[in-house]
Amino acid sequence: PWPIVGSFTAVVVGTVVIGNLYPSLYQRFRVSPNELVEETPYIEHNLTFTRLGFGLHDGACAEDGVGTPCMERRAFAYDNTASIDWTEAQEQMAGLAVWGARPLLTAYRELEALFPYYGFARVAIDRYPTADGELTPVAISTREVEFDGIQDKNWQNIHLRERYVAGVGAVASLAATRSDDFRPELLLRNIPPEAVSGPTAVNDLELERPEIFFGTRTQTETRYVVATAGTEQFAGPDGSPGAPGVDFPEGIALESTLRKLLLAWHFGDPNLVFSSELSDQSRLIHRRQVVSRARAVAPFVDFFEDPYPVIADGRVIWILEGFTSTAAYPLSALYDFGPRRRRYVRNSFKVTVDAVTGDLAFYRVPVRDPLADAVEEAYPDLVLPMSEMPEELRGHLRYPRVLLDLQNEVLLQYHQETARTFQQQQDVWDIPRELAVNENEVDYAPEYGVYRLPWESESRFQLTTVFVPRGRENLTAMVVARTDDRGVPELTLLDIPVGDQVSGPRQVESFVEQDPDISEQFSLWRTSGSQVWTGHLHLIPVGNRIVYMEPVFLAAEADAIPELRRFVVSDGRRVVMTPSLEASVAALAGAPPVGLIATDPTAPAVTATEGGAIAPDPSSTGGQADAWPAEALRLLEQAEERARQGDWQGYGAALDELRALLRRLGGEAG
Template sequence: MSMRDIFHGGGEGKPLNLPALKFKKGLLVLLALLVFSTVFFPAFAKFYTDWLWFDARGFSAVFWKQVLPQWGLFLAASIGAFIILTTSWLLARKDAASLDIEGITPIPTKRSGVIVVIVAFLISIMNGLGVKSQWDVVLRFLNKALFSSSDPIFGKNIAFYVFDLPFYSLLQDWLVGILITALLGSTLIFVLAWIPQMREQSHFSLPQKARRHLSVLGALCVASWGAGFWLERFNLLFSPQGVVFGAGYTDIHARLLGINVMFALSMIVAILLLVNIMRRTWKLAAVALVLLVASNIVIRGVYPGIVQKYVVEPNEYQKEAPYIQYNIESTLKAYGLDSLKTVDFLPANSVTWEQIQKEKETINNIRLWDYRPLLRTYKQLQEIRSYYDFNDIDIDRYNLGGSYRQVMLSARELDLQQLQNPTWVNMHLEFTHGYGVVMNPVTEIDPEGKPVFFIKDLPPRISVPLEIERPQIYYGEKVQPYVLVKTKIKEFDYPMGGANVRTTYEGTGGVAIGSIWRRLAFAVRFRDSQILFTDAILPESRIMFYRSIGERVRKVAPFLLYDNDPYLTIMDGKLVWVQDAYTATNLYPYSEPVSTPAGRINYIRNSVKVTVDAYNGEMNFYIADTEDPLVKSWAKIFPTLFKPMDEAPASFRKHIRYPKGLFLIQSEIFRTYHMKDTNTFYNKEDVWELPKSGKAGSLNAYYVIMKLAGEERAEFMLIAPFTPVGRDNMIAWIAGRSDGDNYGELLVYQFPKQKLIYGPTQVEALIDQDPEISAQLSLWSQRGSDVIRGNLLVIPTGDSLLYVQPLYLRAENSDLPELKRVIVSSGGRVAWGERLEEALTNLLGPAPDKGIQKAKPSIVTQKREPDGSLLEGKSPEVLAQEAKIAFEAAKEAAQKGDWAAYGSRLKELEEVLTELLQRLSETESNKIE
């Protein structure tokens, strides 16, 4: 059979007859059963059991609101594509079959029409499947919410870029793809029909019907492609090619012009192709297409390059300044930094006992337990059995007996990989849940250097006014296999002596699995026939799956981004997980993007707080930011999913906190975008960075309880210091507030640039140079102990800064760290002690109202200040370090033209060098003696 026979029948005008393929009926039935059992039934089982899961959690409407739009979009895209393709190709087939070719009688066959329809159907299905995943784009377009600002170039509300533009781009991409496919298919049909004519005739001309058909399709293709230029105008506001993210001078004055010209030319070419229907030549259309391609190269490639090189680059700042300003303003708004408060902060030279006594809540909540050694301690002291595990350490605060305390805690979850006998019964019926939590205050240490526990052991022993009614943990951070509860098999609850305590689940978690049909569906879903054949299942039995916090929340609301650190709380006698969720987009004009595990974004809000009950798995999605347009849109789409924060229990609102994921993103942005002056920003004169802690890695953000200046009470907040890029001194610190009406407020305390404030790296250097500390650390290491230095914390205390670093020892053959020393520093002095109070006494002398005997101090005790007061006790090494710091500060002041600061730094350098020479002279005299 030749290709022409598809359109003209058999040779010599005879109808085409193909031999029928014969299949045995039994083989067809077997093949159908095989496809059903391996493809359709497993897919149906997963779909059905997912619906059961959503329905059991009260989210049935959420399930169907995600499923139905997907398949609705699939059908709309598929049907639309099928209509366009079949209409175009059947018309082309009809025109091709009517071509007057000498010696061949055109006999259209039914088989050719069937082939066209089948091919169109398959392509349409694939097209629909490709578009189906964009259901959220359509729903957000239909349920948009306005932003409070507009873009500075076109004056459109930001909602146009976030909600409308993605939908228009999706529609345009779909239409261009389908029309090009229709054009290529129609061209192929005509080519197959023309093959005999091209072989038998020396002259070939395109018939009028074919010209008309291809001209219309070509015009539609060019017009829909040209519509993309109209959309591309707005995409210029996301250009990465300028000095900053967003459209720059060249984009607005050259590329935008080129895009507008291309849009106009594409419409002209589309019109010329339609005019070509009446002409017998393709010359005009061909010339127009060539002009379109050439214009695209010249106007969009060459011309912008010329403007950039000869107009912008010689005058870059003057040309780009307005667009830098747009970028700064948009970025601050997009990351919620436009309302950030900046406070000038001039710290005192050193912390005093008076400040410490005024800031008792801050001092009593300084975190001496670092996450890493504390997690090892938990594992060694409180796992109890090998099949328990602590996944990570969470930090929170509680009012305990009238005292506001910062605590660290962790859930004791199951680690089924450590089961000695991992049978099906053990994995899915008996070992179903973890048990209890461990909690300790951040500051207290027992005489052996171990944490003092508020909650410990099995069953939980609690020494503070907290209650846990349901210590069982069926839902946690670890990914766990499915389990069956309320069965004939009693569940393992917790070990006690030589026996085990057993229990039967009494909650509403999981999905009912009593019927044979549900058992069959779950057996297929999990590919586990034991579910079907076990006799342990009762009519009231339930199956639990999607048991990790991350799995659960992402299954219900996959359109949100989630913080990577859900934390455990004790609320009203229940163990409840709190998961911070974010709304984000990468479509905020002029806003600088950042990279996240979920991709690049340039707008983010912590709009949703999710709670997950550790016993029942119950989930609540609370709207935390009612002003966020993205969450407003999602709330319109899923009205039954979200709840206002006012409906949250008061006990929950006491435990919400500023999320670290958002805080770190905002800190990363603010380190550059605190420079609001365009000239300063352009020259990158004052870029900051989060400091490094040399002995313990990056100094990450950390939670503290402290009292801000002007406030009456201490509060829970997240803070982090900043240092200038390439420098070690501290320049500012940022705080995210978490308590009460202050939740979500960002503050930045900025230090004066003319005053040297020690940064973490410099304090680390002072610690390393302390002879007593250095000698003791070396001695411990020589004895085989592993010295673990915790993160160096910068604690604002009144109008001073206090640096605190815990020091742990771990024996060579043990994995149990013990807190052996606490190092403190303030005003350039360093001291340590076995406890925080002792270290402070060594640093400051005896507390005036307690008469505490001063412990043996570190050798490094005082520093020399720029006022000329002689503070003795520095070693030559430390003085040399201070001289270097003062010299670098003087150079920086000279570069900035700050001559007052320059003179102050030179005076400080002179004093330090004088003291250094005196010390060196004394050392030489001692040697001679």
């Protein structure tokens, strides 16, 4: 027994010494006194592989696009003494989306739902060409069936009637401007959908097949619908009975009793067997939620980004972002991606779903991704090359928000380039905060816009966000993300030296809150019972400076249609708020270092000076002193019109504006 006892003792002692004592002694006497030297190789590997895993490698991006996704890092040469080319700034800001999802959904539901069983689930910001070929940001939302709005929820209505099983078209509006009544400038409206004409119209919004059989709403209540071609429903464009797979989804033909029995058993609904309204020509359609439809075909691909609709070839096409991801990538840090934690993520697939037929197509983005390569090898008939995607759709590819959100989280620490800086966490970043509804603070969110970077000649559709140093509010970096027409990601990180003290989002919003004229206007609106909130604060580089723009919304009550009433523009030190973007830019170009509230008729006249900068017109002798009667008359007429409409909240708001104008004039006269 002694050999056994000795062996057992040796194992126990060895386990204690080797498993616990030796590592602690090594850490205490070898690593701790030389921590940076000992850990540098491991930190460098972690930095390199984490950046590679999340597409943030700061290296030579492959010019042909077939390479590892990477990030171009540039030092932004900020110069607070440089003059701002306000003509260029105005052109750039004119391409920024000022309408957010909340005010747009409220407006769309009130103005364009038209029937109680239609609704709008979400809004997407996209870009479409104008008549002169320039891109402009457009907000678009599909009109889908809202189950709770169906008054009589009998079996026929929720499963057989086209008006209750298919949405109709979409609503679109300019995302960067407003109408004369402060509401969204609609481009596509009504049932059947009509694209507007005139100076505000954009191209490619005509809908010839407006049916939305496949959308984003969950199908819990209507797991299936049945389409039977006829002249009154599920018909073709000429009014004749429609063709499956062309005018409505192909579905499953109910051509035999056995098939009906099996489907009735699967869905737990005997009506599929006994209903006299079904025939051999009827088609059962299910999996109509576009994400679940794509996931059923490719469960190995992640779909965490909201699908967005594109109007192309006279119909609505959904575009989904397909991701590959794994936690098995070596030496990379773990980050949350959807419900899981991942060390590696790629946006390697763009998936399209036809809203009429439900046809799916998977397109491979030409970037290096072994996981996507494996999918192509395993399912060669599933994945198509990006070159086969219709050109009309390729023009609407974009950088996914969910991917940039993930990369932002990684960059908070992994932007640090040396092992020493990372080990000591000397330069950690944070996501800044900004104001939202009811002055609540939220994390600064990336937003889409059409503008160009200072070293580029053409405007592009890109997603922008910013960073601040941890514990501080001044700007330290900006990230601009976009894709080319093949979906290849392009990521640019602009480093802004902290010593330049460039204002961050909350600092600029503090300037707005502290300005006496602006705060007085906000107080007047709120005193009259209106809700006032600011939209997304945009930051864009112009030359060697950063300019800021923020919309201000007014709503008479909680569920009222929001009105875009003001535009705040800032150069980081001064703020101006007027009823139009043009007036704000013009006022700031010649404004004193304090806030100014102006209106379109009273804004200083401007001329273009050498170099394109905007300056006050020296020949202008107008200003508020000459133009205030017209503005006062406009406000009075607006108040009278609101009174005739019975809009007493709006009536009070107009009177408050008139009172504020007269008070300012009285102060100037005094």
